[in-house]
Each structure stands twice: as C-alpha cells, then as structure tokens.
Amino acid sequence: MSTSPADLIREDIQALSAYHVPDAVGLIKLDAMENPYAWPEALRNDWLATLRDAELHRYPDPQGRHLQAALRRAMGIPEGSALLLGNGSDELIQMLALAVSRPGRKVLSLDPGFVMYRMIALFAGLDYVGVPLQPETFALDLDATLSAIEREQPALTFIAYPNNPTGNLFDAGAIARIIEANPGLVIVDEAYAPFTDHSFLPRLGQWPNLLVMRTVSKMGLAGLRLGYLAGPTDWLTEIDKVRLPYNINVLTQASAAFALRHRAALDEQTAAIRTERATLFDALANLDGITPYPSDANFILVRTAPGRAGAIFQGLLERGVLIKMLDGAHPFLADCLRITVGTPDENAALLEALQAALATA
Numbered sequence: 001m002s003t004s005p006a007d008l009i010r011e012d013i014q015a016l017s018a019y020h021v022p023d024a025v026g027l028i029k030l031d032a033m034e035n036p037y038a039w040p041e042a043l044r045n046d047w048l049a050t051l052r053d054a055e056l057h058r059y060p061d062p063q064g065r066h067l068q069a070a071l072r073r074a075m076g077i078p079e080g081s082a083l084l085l086g087n088g089s090d091e092l093i094q095m096l097a098l099a100v101s102r103p104g105r106k107v108l109s110l111d112p113g114f115v116m117y118r119m120i121a122l123f124a125g126l127d128y129v130g131v132p133l134q135p136e137t138f139a140l141d142l143d144a145t146l147s148a149i150e151r152e153q154p155a156l157t158f159i160a161y162p163n164n165p166t167g168n169l170f171d172a173g174a175i176a177r178i179i180e181a182n183p184g185l186v187i188v189d190e191a192y193a194p195f196t197d198h199s200f201l202p203r204l205g206q207w208p209n210l211l212v213m214r215t216v217s218k219m220g221l222a223g224l225r226l227g228y229l230a231g232p233t234d235w236l237t238e239i240d241k242v243r244l245p246y247n248i249n250v251l252t253q254a255s256a257a258f259a260l261r262h263r264a265a266l267d268e269q270t271a272a273i274r275t276e277r278a279t280l281f282d283a284l285a286n287l288d289g290i291t292p293y294p295s296d297a298n299f300i301l302v303r304t305a306p307g308r309a310g311a312i313f314q315g316l317l318e319r320g321v322l323i324k325m326l327d328g329a330h331p332f333l334a335d336c337l338r339i340t341v342g343t344p345d346e347n348a349a350l351l352e353a354l355q356a357a358l359a360t361a
C-alpha cells in the first residue's frame with residue numbers, strides 16, 4: 001500500500017496555499033519593491049569581467065568572509081558586532097526560528113506586517129502571536145505590545161522598521177521599551193534601510209538582545225538573494241549552527257562584493273527612488289478616491305473608496321500595470337493596495353492607468 005501526501009504531510013502544511021507570485025511578463029511591475037533601475041552598461045561589463053574569475057567548480061567560501069568584510073565597510077556595521085549571512089533575509093528568519101524552536105515557543109510581531117514572520121514560525125513549529133497595530137494610522141500600540149510580551153514571553157520578536165506593507169516607521173522610543181521589556185531576542189528588520197534616515201544599527205550593543213537584520217534586495221540586488229544579520233557574537237555563533245553549509249553561492253558572493261565596491265551607483269538609484277516617492281505621493285494624494293499613506297520605504301500604501309480596491313487592481317492589470325492587492329490580507333487593510341515606486345516613466349504610466357481605472361471601476 002502506498003502512502004499519499006494526505007497521510008504523511010503535516011496537517012498545518014496541507015492547510016496552506018503555496019506562496020503565490022503572480023506572472024508579470026509584459027507588465028509594468030510595481031508589486032514587489034524591486035529597484036526598477038538596471039546597471040549602466042560600463043558597470044555591467046566590469047561585473048562580467050569579475051565573474052570570469054568565479055570558480056564554479058569549487059564550493060563557495062562557507063562564511064563568505066570576503067563579502068562579510070565588504071558589507072562591514074559598506075554598511076558601517078559596528079566593530080563589536082558579529083555578522084551572519086543568509087540566502088535573503090528570509091533564510092535568516094528561518095535560521096532564527098529553527099534555532100529556538102521547541103513546542104510552545106512563540107514568535108511575536110506586529111500586524112499587519114511582513115507575512116514571512118508568521119509563515120516561517122509555522123514551518124518551524126513555533127506559535128505566532130500577532131499584536132495589532134493601531135487601525136487607520138498603523139502606529140505601534142505600545143501598551144498592547146508590552147502586555148503581549150509579558151503574557152506570551154516570546155523567544156523572538158520581529159519589528160520591521162519601516163514596516164511592510166504599511167511603509168511607516170514605528171516610534172523609536174517605543175521600540176526601545178519593547179527591547180528592554182523583552183525576555184527574548186528582538187530583531188529589528190531594516191529591509192528598507194536605503195529609503196529612510198532612521199536605523200537601529202548604530203544602537204547595536206546597547207542591549208544584549210537586539211539584532212538588526214538587513215537585505216540587499218530592496219536596494220537593487222533582489223536577484224542575488226542576500227541578507228545579513230548583525231548583533232552580539234554569542235547569539236550569532238549559536239544561530240550560525242543551523243545554517244546550511246555554503247548557503248551563499250559563488251556568484252552571489254562575487255556579485256555582491258562587486259556591487260558594494262560600486263556602492264555609489266546603487267546609492268544614486270535609491271536616492272532617485274526617494275525623490276520619485278515624494279512626487280508619486282503628491283500625485284496620488286491629488287487623485288479623487290485614493291488616499292496614500294506616508295512612507296519611509298520604496299512603496300506607498302493607498303486606501304481606495306470602500307469596496308473599490310479589487311476593481312481598481314483589475315483595472316490597472318488590464319492596462320498593463322501590476323501592483324499588490326492587500327484588501328483581504330488583514331482587516332485593517334480593507335480597501336488597500338500597495339504600489340512600489342518605479343522609474344518616472346513607470347510611475348507616470350501607473351498614474352494614467354489609475355486615473356482611467358478610477359473613472360470606470
């Protein structure tokens with residue numbers, strides 16, 4: 001008798017639907033917080049020259065030491081902090097979860113927030129506790145969060161700073177209180193660091209339980225899959241033990257180190273995105289039936305008139321523009337859509353399509 005998936009696969013996994021990434025072929029892609037700018041031709045040629053020396057017949061450097069040193073210099077990682085590299089920050093979240101997992105252990109975060117905290121907690125057999133943000137403003141509810149920490153005693157607390165999908169920064173004083181009151185690790189997730197002037201990186205070392213996580217994805221290297229976690233050596237030494245050997249491949253190590261040597265080109269792009277964010281925000285604010293939320297990230301959350309988000313999302317799709325539908329993802333996100341900031345041309349096309357969709361939706 002043969003075994004079927006229904007017999008063997010965990011029920012909580014069977015109950016999931018797979019992480020869905022929509023097909024974006026031929027569309028203006030403003031759904032996934034990618035940097036819309038490719039590298040200048042000269043830079044691409046230099047990069048290809050670097051790759052000639054990449055040794056594909058060898059396993060990669062297991063710790064990515066050369067890349068770690070480049071990241072330390074480029075990102076200003078404080079002297080006393082250790083560094084751990086992940087295949088995207090998603091893998092770092094997974095390593096953290098695996099390292100603490102035991103029945104009854106909890107992961108806490110703020111909702112609506114980054115869905116992978118909840119998903120990975122589930123994969124790793126941890127319980128997820130989502131503390132609601134304040135409806136409408138998406139500000140952190142400090143009292144509710146502190147009582148949840150007291151009650152749940154989480155092993156891990158994730159705080160996205162700025163938050164995805166809302167785009168706002170939480171009050172830094174409130175985050176400090178959460179770190180102080182926390183019996184477990186607090187991971188401040190700075191995926192959107194290139195788009196804000198605020199960071200907890202300089203505050204590493206101030207608390208023994210603070211880790212700061214970042215990624216190169218949103219700064220313009222989403223295709224490489226590289227995240228990094230900075231914090232106290234005693235913590236990272238333990239978490240490193242669940243890392244799969246050679247998790248950062250040869251091409252990623254070489255390409256990321258190259259990109260960091262040419263950091264100015266990426267900084268120019270992220271600065272352009274920040275400028276465009278302000279222009280796009282003003283244009284969205286001027287549209288009837290759309291309310292944008294201020295953002296410190298490379299995307300803007302908008303709210304439509306009640307019940308219109310689905311039709312507007314479809315209307316944009318029919319006009320060749322893909323954004324992210326959030327209505328239905330969380331009660332506080334009713335009528336919400338998320339728009340990644342694109343190039344000036346892409347944003348102009350989005351606005352034109354949006355005006356047309358609003359007129360007919």
Ligand SMILES: *Cc1c(COP(=O)(O)O)cnc(C)c1O
Binds near residue numbers: 089216217222225226
């Ligand atoms: C996009 C995102 C990540 C994932 O980054 P990868 O390095 O691409 O895995 C992590 N955290 C937040 C809040 C994000 O929005």
